[in-house]
Amino acid sequence: MHIANGVVIGLVVLGAQTTRSPFNSYRVFLDRAQMPGGCSITDTAHFRNRSYVFRGSMRGDTPLALRDGKARDLNELGKPEWETELVRQSVVSVGGQPAVMLRFFANHVGGTGSWGMVLIGTCNDRQLAVVFEAESQGLGELTFTAEQDLVLSRAMWTTSDAHCCPSGKAEERYRWDRNTGRFVHIGPRLNPATVPGIE
Numbered sequence: 001m002h003i004a005n006g007v008v009i010g011l012v013v014l015g016a017q018t019t020r021s022p023f024n025s026y027r028v029f030l031d032r033a034q035m036p037g038g039c040s041i042t043d044t045a046h047f048r049n050r051s052y053v054f055r056g057s058m059r060g061d062t063p064l065a066l067r068d069g070k071a072r073d074l075n076e077l078g079k080p081e082w083e084t085e086l087v088r089q090s091v092v093s094v095g096g097q098p099a100v101m102l103r104f105f106a107n108h109v110g111g112t113g114s115w116g117m118v119l120i121g122t123c124n125d126r127q128l129a130v131v132f133e134a135e136s137q138g139l140g141e142l143t144f145t146a147e148q149d150l151v152l153s154r155a156m157w158t159t160s161d162a163h164c165c166p167s168g169k170a171e172e173r174y175r176w177d178r179n180t181g182r183f184v185h186i187g188p189r190l191n192p193a194t195v196p197g198i199e
Helices: 003-021
Strands: 027-029 034-035 070-074 082-095 095-107 116-126 127-136 139-144 149-155 168-177 180-188
Touching: 082 116, 116 139, 127 139, 127 149, 127 180
Parallel strands: none
Antiparallel strands: 027 127, 034 127, 070 082, 082 095, 095 116, 116 127, 139 149, 149 168, 168 180
16 A cells, blocks of 8 residues: 555656756745845945845855856856846835835856846835845846836746747736735736646
8 A cells, every 4th residue: 555655646746747847946035034234225336236145046045245246156166157247226116115126147157047036125224125036047027017016027948848948938927015015926927838737
């Protein structure tokens, strides 16, 4: 009986692995998080020269320390492995309060692929209060609509897609909820090119 159960569990796990590509790495964090260090929404140099701690899996527990908007991580041989840049910084309105939207691009110099990370935060008591954080391979545009919905696009892979060539796209939408003081997910909208069976 134990062997039969083990076989069934193994087949379920194997089936789950074959329906999802490991390149579909999208993660989002909607809980507020305080980030150490001073903060000024309008001080552009400040955001290009500070450390960031991300909650996703791309960096793990390793802080990202930017200098003039760039950072480089070296491998065990002392060669560049990842190069990360703050590629976009803009002032936005979140719940009627000024906030900063930061977009990071990490290029895997020592391998294939790249990651995008985004933070949206407010400055309270001169601390950066992150109210939205997302990361993904194939992270696309991030915009606010006229209705103040936050719209994020991302690439999606099927199990047969090579890392270079995702065949689908997804659009994630979030809305600021004044009652809870946080963003809430209001649903993805899949591109018709997206093949069913992926994340």
